[in-house]
Amino acid sequence: MADSAQSSSDTTIQLHGEEFWPLSGKPFFDIILAKTHVKPYYKLGIPAKLHRILPSCSFPTVLIFAGKSWEMTCDGSNKKHKGLDRESWKAFIDDNNLKAGDGCVFEVMECSSTKLVLRVQILRGEIPAELLEKEKGDEAEKPIIL
Numbered sequence: 001m002a003d004s005a006q007s008s009s010d011t012t013i014q015l016h017g018e019e020f021w022p023l024s025g026k027p028f029f030d031i032i033l034a035k036t037h038v039k040p041y042y043k044l045g046i047p048a049k050l051h052r053i054l055p056s057c058s059f060p061t062v063l064i065f066a067g068k069s070w071e072m073t074c075d076g077s078n079k080k081h082k083g084l085d086r087e088s089w090k091a092f093i094d095d096n097n098l099k100a101g102d103g104c105v106f107e108v109m110e111c112s113s114t115k116l117v118l119r120v121q122i123l124r125g126e127i128p129a130e131l132l133e134k135e136k137g138d139e140a141e142k143p144i145i146l
Helices: 048-053 085-095 129-134
Strands: 030-033 060-065 067-077 082-084 102-112 115-124
Touching: 048 102, 067 085, 082 085
Parallel strands: 060 115
Antiparallel strands: 030 102, 060 067, 067 082, 102 115
């Protein structure tokens, strides 16, 4: 009987593989990608809240997503800004077709004086097609209502 109460407009989000999982309690940070994170700038800084656990020199970093890994370098020599190398970060962005507005959660899986491993969850910021069909959202008088 509960099934008959469901609306035909309900949408189902299908998860593929290990894209989403509960955080393990290890340190993490999350971001909503902005223009500076993606084309053409390709910059990602590690938030200050994680600086205390990071080495104070350049160190190998690995991003893991959907069973693949991207090796890069994090420059930890600057006390105020620790960031990933642009070329490798660009490869991660391009390989995963990331855009401004997408969200990422970076969970520290391993952190030592010789290596940082971050498991990544990607949350696409795209507006579902089902909503676009109902409202254009291109005018203040006709917003997309979620």
